[in-house]
Amino acid sequence: MAERSGPSRILALVLVGLGAFLLVAAILIPTYTVPRLEKTPLDLEVTTVSTGTGSVLNAASLASGQAQVDQNVPMVSQRFVTVEDPSNADEITLQAGQTLRRSDKQGDSGLLTASVDRVTIDRVTSMPVENPVGTIQVQGDKPAEEVPHTGLQYKFPFNSEQKSYPYFDVNARASKDIDFVEETEINGTKVYKYEQTVGPVDLSGVVNLPTNKVTLPAATWGVEGGDTPVTMTRWYENNRTVWVEPETGVVVKGEEQIHQYYSRTAGEAEVDVLKAPITFDENTVEYQIQQAKDGQDKISLFGRTIPIIAGILGVIALIAGVLLGLRGGTGGPRHPARTSGTRPTNDGGGAAPAEPRDRDWTTDQTEVIPRTNLSKE
Numbered sequence: 001m002a003e004r005s006g007p008s009r010i011l012a013l014v015l016v017g018l019g020a021f022l023l024v025a026a027i028l029i030p031t032y033t034v035p036r037l038e039k040t041p042l043d044l045e046v047t048t049v050s051t052g053t054g055s056v057l058n059a060a061s062l063a064s065g066q067a068q069v070d071q072n073v074p075m076v077s078q079r080f081v082t083v084e085d086p087s088n089a090d091e092i093t094l095q096a097g098q099t100l101r102r103s104d105k106q107g108d109s110g111l112l113t114a115s116v117d118r119v120t121i122d123r124v125t126s127m128p129v130e131n132p133v134g135t136i137q138v139q140g141d142k143p144a145e146e147v148p149h150t151g152l153q154y155k156f157p158f159n160s161e162q163k164s165y166p167y168f169d170v171n172a173r174a175s176k177d178i179d180f181v182e183e184t185e186i187n188g189t190k191v192y193k194y195e196q197t198v199g200p201v202d203l204s205g206v207v208n209l210p211t212n213k214v215t216l217p218a219a220t221w222g223v224e225g226g227d228t229p230v231t232m233t234r235w236y237e238n239n240r241t242v243w244v245e246p247e248t249g250v251v252v253k254g255e256e257q258i259h260q261y262y263s264r265t266a267g268e269a270e271v272d273v274l275k276a277p278i279t280f281d282e283n284t285v286e287y288q289i290q291q292a293k294d295g296q297d298k299i300s301l302f303g304r305t306i307p308i309i310a311g312i313l314g315v316i317a318l319i320a321g322v323l324l325g326l327r328g329g330t331g332g333p334r335h336p337a338r339t340s341g342t343r344p345t346n347d348g349g350g351a352a353p354a355e356p357r358d359r360d361w362t363t364d365q366t367e368v369i370p371r372t373n374l375s376k377e
């Protein structure tokens with residue numbers, strides 16, 4: 001009679017199936033999940049604060065007949081980045097409102113610069129897309145202007161490389177390469193350091209603002225010529241440094257050496273408008289590091305931790321199922337084998353017919369007594 005499947009065989013099949021499922025999952029989870037995690041989140045909302053001390057032109061002094069540049073002015077720059085429409089599975093629109101203020105003055109008198117920048121980027125590469133075209137607004141009473149953005153700004157790509165990237169400057173409204181310098185650490189976090197040099201840029205050729213080209217008496221500018229009108233152009237230069245966590249592309253720290261000045265010649269400042277190093281404050285650095293770590297943890301969880309655990313459990317289940325199945329298949333028959341044979345006859349010279357096959361000799365307790373020949377020859 002064929003052996004019936006028992007609980008051990010069923011359990012073996014379950015374990016083999018479970019092991020195979022876990023091994024497949026270990027392969028598919030990182031393949032499917034990680035690419036979806038390596039995208040700029042659609043709920044992004046980041047505020048960065050930078051501080052510095054430098055020199056600032058007192059704009060009111062131009063009207064009084066003598067340009068005055070205030071020294072050792074404390075400054076604070078604040079940038080608020082939010083997600084706007086259109087945003088979808090592949091692209092995200094970022095809007096960044098940024099102000100630079102001198103913190104020793106209150107209200108409008110302390111505001112030095114303000115802008116609203118809007119750009120739509122690829123959620124993986126962080127590079128701008130062609131449509132819609134980005135915009136920049138620098139005057140609150142005038143609409144934003146369409147400005148094609150051609151480089152990185154607020155975030156680097158996932159898995160950033162040790163190479164140069166195009167980086168867009170809002171003031172210059174153009175991109176220039178930002179170059180990899182070195183791998184280093186900030187508060188125990190590995191980062192890539194990049195540097196960029198911008199300018200000198202003639203701002204009057206970038207934005208049509210009355211303050212970007214100004215004509216005043218030479219004496220007001222503090223140069224020779226007395227009352228002779230002298231036209232000065234506003235120039236812009238910047239040395240930018242960013243430190244990027246490479247796996248997530250988060251900018252952990254940023255620093256700018258900003259220099260705006262009036263001059264008749266590029267690169268030769270005659271009257272400083274703004275000259276200061278502006279750097280992320282410590283709270284911003286810590287916040288950005290935490291943002292990077294959160295992203296790393298998610299990628300590591302689905303890209304390494306879960307697949308490794310699933311793979312180990314899958315191998316264990318598979319081996320256990322195979323061993324249990326092999327063990328369950330080695331059992332013998334339920335009853336001992338029955339044999340047929342002959343019984344001796346009473347005269348010892350022949351064989352008696354075998355007992356019927358349905359008779360169980362193992363349970364027959366009848367004593368077999370051979371016949372005895374009672375007659376004498």
